[in-house]
């Protein structure tokens with residue numbers, strides 16, 4: 214492995230369906246069949262009612278920026294090559310929050326409340342990462 218290869222997620226039995234969907238360019242989150250609650254990140258039970266009866270629900274891929282930071286220092290060679298880059302907490306329209314990078318030529322114009330949409334980054338070794346790009350005015 215080259216020192217510049219990006220660190221990649223290691224899917225578990227619980228998260229594998231999430232990564233499989235991402236590889237097919239679909240964004241999914243867990244939804245509880247018992248109470249309807251959606252959650253991210255994937256877990257073995259519902260965080261609202263403790264049911265283990267969970268399914269995967271497709272998301273629109275649209276959301277807004279809850280908060281973000283612009284990184285000017287990176288802990289790893291791969292990320293140094295991308296400086297400056299944006300890391301954000303995204304509130305999906307489906308009501309869950311996830312961390313991702315904001316990518317694209319205008320990423321440094323990210324603002325709290327900005328509308329974003331998912332894009333899929335082929336990260337190597339068959340791993341696809343859901344990322345986000347700015348989608349216009351809030």
Ligand SMILES: [Zn+2]
Nearest residue numbers: 245248259262
């Ligand atoms: Zn539930």
